[in-house]
Every structure is written in C-alpha cells, then in structure tokens.
Amino acid sequence: MANVAGLDAFKENQETTVIDASKKVKIGIIGTGWIAESHINAYKNMPDVEIVAMADLVPGKAEAFAKKFGVENCRFYESDEALIAAEKDLDGVSICTYNGTHASCAIHALNAGINVMLEKPFTVTLDEAVEVMKAEKKSGKILTIGFQPRMSENMKMIKKIVDSGELGKVYYLQAGGGRRRGIPTPFGTTFIEKETAGIGAVGDIGSYSLDMLMGAVGYPKPLTVSGYTSAFFGKDPGYYPNHPEYAEKFGVDDFAAAFVRLEGDIILDFRISWAMNMDTCGDALILGTKGGLRIPSTECWNGEFDSPLKIYKTIGDETVEYSVPLKPREDLFAKKLRAFVDSIKNGGTATVPSSEILYNQAIIDGIVKSAESGKEVEINIPEI
Numbered sequence: 001m002a003n004v005a006g007l008d009a010f011k012e013n014q015e016t017t018v019i020d021a022s023k024k025v026k027i028g029i030i031g032t033g034w035i036a037e038s039h040i041n042a043y044k045n046m047p048d049v050e051i052v053a054m055a056d057l058v059p060g061k062a063e064a065f066a067k068k069f070g071v072e073n074c075r076f077y078e079s080d081e082a083l084i085a086a087e088k089d090l091d092g093v094s095i096c097t098y099n100g101t102h103a104s105c106a107i108h109a110l111n112a113g114i115n116v117m118l119e120k121p122f123t124v125t126l127d128e129a130v131e132v133m134k135a136e137k138k139s140g141k142i143l144t145i146g147f148q149p150r151m152s153e154n155m156k157m158i159k160k161i162v163d164s165g166e167l168g169k170v171y172y173l174q175a176g177g178g179r180r181r182g183i184p185t186p187f188g189t190t191f192i193e194k195e196t197a198g199i200g201a202v203g204d205i206g207s208y209s210l211d212m213l214m215g216a217v218g219y220p221k222p223l224t225v226s227g228y229t230s231a232f233f234g235k236d237p238g239y240y241p242n243h244p245e246y247a248e249k250f251g252v253d254d255f256a257a258a259f260v261r262l263e264g265d266i267i268l269d270f271r272i273s274w275a276m277n278m279d280t281c282g283d284a285l286i287l288g289t290k291g292g293l294r295i296p297s298t299e300c301w302n303g304e305f306d307s308p309l310k311i312y313k314t315i316g317d318e319t320v321e322y323s324v325p326l327k328p329r330e331d332l333f334a335k336k337l338r339a340f341v342d343s344i345k346n347g348g349t350a351t352v353p354s355s356e357i358l359y360n361q362a363i364i365d366g367i368v369k370s371a372e373s374g375k376e377v378e379i380n381i382p383e384i
C-alpha cells in the first residue's frame with residue numbers, strides 16, 4: 001500500500017494519561033461489604049493511591065476484607081467515627097455503608113476535612129441530604145455521589161441529544177426499567193430492613209432512574225409529587241424459598257410510582273420495581289416538541305442501557321426513526337473512582353455534585369411522604 005502517513009493525522013487520537021505516582025493519595029474505606037469490593041478493585045489499580053484504613057461495624061470484617069484483596073499496611077476500625085478520629089492525614093474516604101448510615105458517615109468525614117465519595121443513594125431522607133450539604137459547605141471539601149452510570153459515554157449521549165436541541169422543548173419524562181424478580185438479598189438483608197436501608201427500590205434503583213432523566217434535562221427543581229409505594233413481594237415469605245424469614249424483616253418498598261411536576265413545565269412519570277408480575281416498567285422516554293427519545297429497557301435494570309437509543313422526528317411530512325449506535329462498555333467503577341482521586345489531586349470539583357442529587361433525593365422523599373399520606377405533597381427544600 002502507498003505511504004499514507006499524512007492521512008494518519010485523521011486517525012482518532014488514542015489518549016494516554018500519565019499518572020504522577022510520586023505522591024500517594026491516602027484513602028480510607030468505610031463499610032467493607034459488597035460494593036466496597038468494586039471500590040477496592042479500582043483503587044488497587046491506581047499507582048497513586050494508598051489504602052491506609054478501613055472500618056466496618058462488624059468486628060473482624062474489615063480485616064478479612066483487606067486480607068481477601070491483598071491490602072497490606074492498613075489500619076482497621078470498628079466504626080467510621082473511630083477511623084476518622086484516629087486517621088489524621090486521610091485525603092479521601094469511600095463511604096460504602098448501607099443507606100441508613102450514609103448521612104452520619106459523610107457528615108463525620110466532612111467535619112474532619114476529608115473528601116468524600118458517597119455511595120448512592122445520597123441519603124434516606126431529604127433532611128439528611130440537607131444536613132450533609134451543610135457540612136460539605138462548611139468544610140469546602142469535595143462530596144461526590146457514587147452514580148457510576150454518569151461516567152458512561154452511552155449515558156452521556158442522552159444529555160448530548162437533549163442539549164443539542166434536536167428534541168425541542170422537553171415536556172415529559174417517563175422513567176422505565178425495573179425488575180421482575182430482583183429484590184437484592186443475595187448477601188443478606190441490609191437492603192430490605194428499615195433500619196439499614198431506610199428506603200427500598202425507590203432509592204436503590206429509583207435513584208439511578210431519576211439521575212438518568214433528571215441529569216439529561218439539567219436537574220430542574222421538583223415542585224410537587226403524588227407518589228405510591230408497595231411491598232407485596234418483599235413481605236411474602238414465598239418470595240424467598242430459602243429464607244422465608246426475610247419477609248418479616250422486609251421494611252421498605254419493592255415498587256414505587258409517582259407523578260412529579262418539575263420547574264420549567266416538565267412532567268416526570270416515574271415507576272420503579274424490584275419485583276412485579278411484568279418483565280419491565282417499559283422503556284424510558286423523553287418527549288420534546290421536535291423529537292422524542294427512547295432509552296431501551298434492559299433485562300435486570302441497573303441504571304444503564306444496552307441497546308441503541310432511538311430518536312423519533314418528523315422530517316418534511318415524513319415520520320422518521322433513527323438509532324444511535326452503542327459505544328463500547330467501560331469499567332465505570334474505575335472511571336468514577338479515578339475521577340474522585342483526580343479531583344482530590346487537582347483541587348477539582350465533584351463529578352456528581354450534591355447540588356444536583358439534592359433534587360433526586362427530594363423526589364424520593366416526596367414519593368415516600370406522599371405514599372404515606374395518600375396525598376400529593378409539595379416539595380420544600382430548606383436553605384443550605
């Protein structure tokens with residue numbers, strides 16, 4: 001073939017990032033359960049990160065966790081408070097505790113001047129989220145919420161399409177997804193007990209669904225919510241053939257639906273499910289005056305999609321549909337934790353800021369309160 005070296009200039013840039021590992025970022029892990037495994041796997045691959053401390057309420061759990069993942073020279077504690085009191089030169093913590101202790105752990109860390117990666121959902125209640133944000137404001141430290149689907153190029157495409165103006169004025173969002181049989185109990189009951197989880201499907205996978213749609217349209221302020229929650233499957237001993245006793249422990253929701261009014265004349269039609277007699281709550285939809293976007297549902301919904309987005313438009317007098325090809329899957333946990341470490345090193349800002357996720361939490365809180373009262377509720381967000 002002829003020498004076409006000059007044409008190589010048009011090849012896509014293969015970006016290589018050089019990591020300066022001369023100074024290590026000191027990280028602590030609070031809560032060493034299931035999701036902490038993804039955090040540790042990501043941190044262990046970073047040449048500029050040193051995991052110096054771990055804490056878990058269960059005696060010996062943090063030590064066993066460190067051993068399993070081959071982390072050496074690490075100190076262990078039996079609570080977030082003990083870790084924070086003893087470790088004076090931490091740069092950041094991953095808070096991987098169950099929802100019920102998200103707020104207290106984040107407040108303790110921020111008050112001690114430590115940057116925080118807080119797993120999703122933000123908190124259990126809106127009031128808790130407000131208190132965490134007050135601590136964040138006072139500390140001037142980074143608080144980022146662990147929505148790794150945000151790091152996906154496919155998810156970013158949803159926002160790019162909305163921002164391009166191709167859809168015109170967006171007026172309706174429909175949340176989709178959900179699971180037919182997907183109450184998360186493979187590792188015990190921390191997701192289903194009121195004390196540890198606080199909220200069920202509405203917070204666990206509902207928060208992802210909200211982030212996908214609300215993030216795409218720039219997180220408009222929620223105004224009112226009419227919500228419904230139920231727990232028919234979670235409270236049924238027959239749901240858990242090997243653990244019928246889980247039904248007694250089930251203290252959260254396994255299904256939620258809501259009608260939410262957002263600032264800017266946008267309606268959010270929300271539904272989410274850990275368990276139902278249906279394979280999906282449907283695709284997620286964004287309707288605009290000039291176009292519509294379909295975000296296809298997946299088999300076991302977890303906050304991402306795995307088939308092409310579809311755009312619906314009218315060109316001339318023809319209705320047309322076209323697909324947006326999927327980009328390759330990436331390790332989103334590695335990306336989310338790399339972004340956290342980079343923001344610590346470079347004095348950057350949160351990748352997933354609390355100021356946005358506050359509205360996510362406000363909707364969840366509104367759904368819970370409206371479901372309890374049986375009435376539509378107004379969303380009032382206290383001053384921070």
Ligand SMILES: NC(=O)c1ccc[n+]([C@@H]2O[C@H](COP(=O)([O-])OP(=O)(O)OC[C@H]3O[C@@H](n4cnc5c(N)ncnc54)[C@H](O)[C@@H]3O)[C@@H](O)[C@H]2O)c1
Nearest residue numbers: 031033034035056057079080096097098099101119120190
């Ligand atoms: N981003 C994701 O993809 C993803 C996936 C799964 C779970 N999560 C979130 O991660 C969080 C944890 O989930 P999990 O499945 O690992 O739960 P888990 O119950 O397996 O682990 C939580 C651990 O935190 C410990 N803990 C609680 N409070 C503590 C405290 N104050 N100090 C020290 N340790 C404490 C518990 O003892 C437990 O070992 C949940 O909020 C969940 O929503 C996120």
